């Protein structure tokens with residue numbers, strides 16, 4: 001097994017990469033959080049550090065009983081601080097519960113992972129079919145007010161599903177939660193975008209600009225965004241890649257594939273500037289899942 005602890009999983013303050021690796025292996029083996037906490041106490045870890053390693057509150061009772069699988073997801077997710085696939089035992093694919101998802105690219109700075117086989121063609125078609133009657137000109141967040149506005153940098157049409165709104169949306173959201181080790185409740189509703197020829201989404205960051213007056217009210221619903229998954233629902237004939245101009249990298253839109261990137265702070269230093277290149281021919285349909293720090297209500 002290759003251990004790339006620091007690159008894959010930032011280590012919380014006061015803890016060591018070795019300890020975090022031990023926590024992950026124990027939880028992957030199905031050891032429950034209360035048992036792990038007790039083991040750490042037994043070998044002398046300070047209570048607050050042990051709880052930090054397990055992403056538990058600093059004091060108070062433990063959350064209600066976890067199953068082994070829930071504990072695994074919780075620990076892997078929160079120990080790293082951002083969503084992301086666990087590629088430590090197999091860098092080529094991830095078993096996301098109901099589907100074997102392929103890993104096509106895994107880059108660490110910025111953290112970008114390109115997935116293949118995330119969605120079936122039928123799932124892609126079903127999402128387009130449910131979204132199509134509800135498409136409207138896309139809005140972007142207005143930084144001053146926290147409201148939304150039409151923006152020339154974003155010439156697609158879009159809509160949001162509620163979380164779990166259709167059976168397919170729910171299945172896909174559950175798959176994403178397992179794939180990225182991030183609680184389903186921390187995800188915003190799926191957004192579907194449709195680009196016609198000429199339409200694009202100019203390079204931008206997905207986190208909310210920290211010092212803008214509208215940001216505090218946006219952050220009340222689940223904190224910052226910490227990760228983005230863009231899923232390709234069809235294939236434009238020409239153009240329409242997802243670009244990361246600072247890398248530089250261009251991800252080609254292939255039906256059922258997806259590009260994921262995470263950002264542990266709302267800062268350009270995360271190098272997650274990205275955009276949707278103009279569609280030159282044909283059309284482009286994507287579904288985007290944004291992941292927040294906490295439950296998105």
Ligand SMILES: O=C(O)CCC(=O)C(=O)O
Nearest residue numbers: 201230241242275276288
């Ligand atoms: O269209 C794309 O490829 C990128 C979409 C995007 O950046 C977004 O939805 O935030």
Ligand SMILES: [Fe+2]
Nearest residue numbers: 204205206274
């Ligand atoms: Fe984006």
